[in-house]
Amino acid sequence: MPTYRIAPSLLSADFARLGDEVRSVIDAGADWIHFDVMDNHYVPNLTFGPMVCQALRKHAVQPDGAKVPIDVHLMVQPVDALAQAFAKAGADLISFHPEASGHVDRTLQLIQGEGCQAGLVFNPATPLDVLDWVIDKVDLILIMSVNPGFGGQSFIDSALRKTEQARKRIEASGRDIRLEVDGGIKVDNIRRVADAGADTFVAGSAIFGQPDYRAVIDAMRAQLSA
Numbered sequence: 001m002p003t004y005r006i007a008p009s010l011l012s013a014d015f016a017r018l019g020d021e022v023r024s025v026i027d028a029g030a031d032w033i034h035f036d037v038m039d040n041h042y043v044p045n046l047t048f049g050p051m052v053c054q055a056l057r058k059h060a061v062q063p064d065g066a067k068v069p070i071d072v073h074l075m076v077q078p079v080d081a082l083a084q085a086f087a088k089a090g091a092d093l094i095s096f097h098p099e100a101s102g103h104v105d106r107t108l109q110l111i112q113g114e115g116c117q118a119g120l121v122f123n124p125a126t127p128l129d130v131l132d133w134v135i136d137k138v139d140l141i142l143i144m145s146v147n148p149g150f151g152g153q154s155f156i157d158s159a160l161r162k163t164e165q166a167r168k169r170i171e172a173s174g175r176d177i178r179l180e181v182d183g184g185i186k187v188d189n190i191r192r193v194a195d196a197g198a199d200t201f202v203a204g205s206a207i208f209g210q211p212d213y214r215a216v217i218d219a220m221r222a223q224l225s226a
Ligand SMILES: O=C(CO)[C@H](O)[C@H](O)COP(=O)(O)O
Pocket: 009, 011, 012, 034, 036, 073, 146, 147, 148, 149, 150, 151, 152, 153, 182, 183, 184, 185, 202, 203, 204, 205, 206
């Protein structure tokens, strides 16, 4: 069985209490913190930037002091300057949309050169073809199961087929690449997403929309181990 990771998206957290929210969700069993960066240009919404990431870095730790990875999803255009700024702000993984970067290969190298893991994000209607050329430089593939820009949307089923295709590409590459799916993931569909080949699950409204974060994360894990 893969090592599954659950990454709550701060997009649905209480923005007035972000440090508390990060600690609460880690206490509830989160593996990663998913940090959605929207620029009101690449997507029609605006969230937070590197300074907020830096402020949260000290909260994203386990009680024993071990670092909890901050998984930054850049929905921005252009990409490179912000990718560098997030690396310096304490991000561990930085993913971007290939169509938002003029030079995908260079942006991947830039992120890795800053000491972070680099990911590519695929919107519901974006094909995986660019992976033919850069899969040797990718640490993470993020399949969007909603159109990016907003939390709380419904899961788009075609993402399952794309996840299966991405899993095949990862297997063919022989590389250790995380396969993450983001958007509309709930307790009642996470098993289907895992069966399609995902090992990492972003969930925003499903977790932060409930009073008991641990109950939701435990229920997701129970589905994954069923
Ligand atoms: O990237 C995103 C939107 O662009 C969010 O991470 C995603 O939608 C998660 O929210 P929810 O689980 O509520 O769908």
